[in-house]
Amino acid sequence: xxxxxxxxxxxxxxxxxxxxxxxxxxxxxxxxxxxxxxxxxxxxxxxxxxxxxxxxxxxxxxxxxxxxxxxxxxxxxxxxxxxxxxxxxxxxxxxxxxxxxxxxxxxxxxxxxxxxxxxxxxxxxxxxxxxxxxxxxxxxxxxxxxxxxxxxxxxxxxxxxxxxxxxxxxxxxxxxxxxxxxxxxxxxxxxxxxxxxxxxxxxxxxxxxxxxxxxxxxxxxxxxxxxxxxxxxxxxxxxxxxxxxxxxxxxxxxxxxxxxxxxxxxxxxxxxxxxxxxxxxxxxxxxxxxxxxxxxxxxxxxxxxxxxxxxxxxxxxxxxxxxxxxxxxxxxxxxxxxxxxxxxxxxxxxxxxxxxxxxxxxxxxxxxxxxxxxxxxxxxxxxxxxxxxxxxxxxxxxxxxxxxxxxxxxxxxxxxxxxxxxxxxxxxxxxxxxxxxxxxxxxxxxxxxxx
Numbered sequence: 001x002x003x004x005x006x007x008x009x010x011x012x013x014x015x016x017x018x019x020x021x022x023x024x025x026x027x028x029x030x031x032x033x034x035x036x037x038x039x040x041x042x043x044x045x046x047x048x049x050x051x052x053x054x055x056x057x058x059x060x061x062x063x064x065x066x067x068x069x070x071x072x073x074x075x076x077x078x079x080x081x082x083x084x085x086x087x088x089x090x091x092x093x094x095x096x097x098x099x100x101x102x103x104x105x106x107x108x109x110x111x112x113x114x115x116x117x118x119x120x121x122x123x124x125x126x127x128x129x130x131x132x133x134x135x136x137x138x139x140x141x142x143x144x145x146x147x148x149x150x151x152x153x154x155x156x157x158x159x160x161x162x163x164x165x166x167x168x169x170x171x172x173x174x175x176x177x178x179x180x181x182x183x184x185x186x187x188x189x190x191x192x193x194x195x196x197x198x199x200x201x202x203x204x205x206x207x208x209x210x211x212x213x214x215x216x217x218x219x220x221x222x223x224x225x226x227x228x229x230x231x232x233x234x235x236x237x238x239x240x241x242x243x244x245x246x247x248x249x250x251x252x253x254x255x256x257x258x259x260x261x262x263x264x265x266x267x268x269x270x271x272x273x274x275x276x277x278x279x280x281x282x283x284x285x286x287x288x289x290x291x292x293x294x295x296x297x298x299x300x301x302x303x304x305x306x307x308x309x310x311x312x313x314x315x316x317x318x319x320x321x322x323x324x325x326x327x328x329x330x331x332x333x334x335x336x337x338x339x340x341x342x343x344x345x346x347x348x349x350x351x352x353x354x355x356x357x358x359x360x361x362x363x364x365x366x367x368x369x370x371x372x373x374x375x376x377x378x379x380x381x382x383x384x385x386x387x388x389x390x391x392x393x394x395x396x397x398x399x400x401x402x403x404x405x406x407x408x409x410x411x412x413x414x415x416x417x418x419x420x421x422x423x424x425x426x427x428x429x430x431x432x433x434x435x436x437x438x439x440x441x442x443x444x445x446x447x448x449x450x451x
Contacts (some may be wrong), residue, residue: 004019020121029069049082094173189215192415193444198301223426224426232253304318304402306397306402313386322378328413330374333406335383339361357370357372410443
């Protein structure tokens with residue numbers, strides 16, 4: 001049960017506000033934003049997703065730069081509320097096509113109509129885009145997505161080569177194309193978030209993939225779809241020993257630890273030929289979630305060396321190599337490394353002639369930051385940093401610094417080798433041939449190298 005729901009911009013402007021129960025003061029949005037803002041200004045990390053101020057619990061998620069927030073005075077499950085906020089953001093995006101401050105302001109009547117159907121007196125009713133279609137009567141005002149700054153995982157598919165139409169991810173599920181036509185198409189995204197921990201000598205200590213197969217359908221009439229995955233796909237270890245399981249990396253088999261499917265998926269022939277059958281509901285939804293701890297080749301290899309370089313000085317050498325093919329390019333690559341607490345200054349030296357790279361020393365929390373706009377496969381980049389300390393370090397410098405953490409996004413690449421072999425749509429007629437788009441993306445969840 002929630003008392004209030006509101007959406008704030010990055011500046012703290014209140015875009016959407018709905019008070020369902022009147023139990024929390026009207027100024028809660030300002031209290032929330034000040035708390036989140038000062039959390040960061042105090043040199044700490046981002047504010048936690050759940051915190052309490054004067055007996056009011058605040059829950060929030062950040063989606064494409066917008067803060068979706070719920071408040072309550074009662075004891076509710078944090079996981080439930082955070083999942084609700086994510087689903088509200090997804091439903092709004094399904095109906096508006098573009099989720100941004102501009103689209104929310106232009107479609108505030110439609111947004112409030114959606115909120116009143118999703119939540120009634122603080123209690124969740126439904127977050128199904130398909131069910132809501134029966135109760136929503138306002139048409140969305142289309143916002144031009146071309147001038148929007150690309151944000152979020154989906155936006156990366158609009159960059160680089162023309163693999164799909166630029167408007168693909170910014171269409172409303174209820175709006176038609178100009179002229180009243182509706183373009184028949186379906187999108188399948190394989191999104192993998194990987195967690196890897198490297199030892200100081202470069203060996204992999206832990207590795208895990210959290211993946212999801214997302215689908216968004218713009219097909220009229222809800223035809224049945226058959227989605228075929230790798231024939232050599234295995235679920236669970238099947239009684240193999242740990243050595244056999246780990247050695248399967250080179251065999252080409254894809255072994256998932258566990259998985260779950262959307263309620264609309266039928267598994268009649270899944271055990272036989274790894275085919276999923278379903279009638280897709282409206283909007284975006286996860287067809288399948290999976291987890292994998294089978295060994296895989298990490299997309300990046302990190303090598304870090306830090307050593308003293310005279311009185312009150314030290315030098316850091318940070319090398320990163322992309323282990324994926326040269327026709328693949330990673331975007332928004334960021335490396336961070338905590339430095340000794342007595343560090344007062346850091347000067348950086350990049351490779352000669354490089355472009356699209358930025359370095360920074362965060363004095364408040366003593367961190368080195370290295371941003372790379374693009375990282376081409378098979379290439380190695382090096383950063384040298386010279387540190388100056390205010391006083392002698394009492395411990396070993398290696399114990400005072402690190403570890404190195406990395407975030408990145410790699411379009412059209414996945415490390416698990418899970419693939420969609422074909423996407424079959426039940427034909428209404430011989431001329432019916434909708435567009436099919438299958439896309440892959442790999443992102444860092446927790447990518448850490450110890451020093």
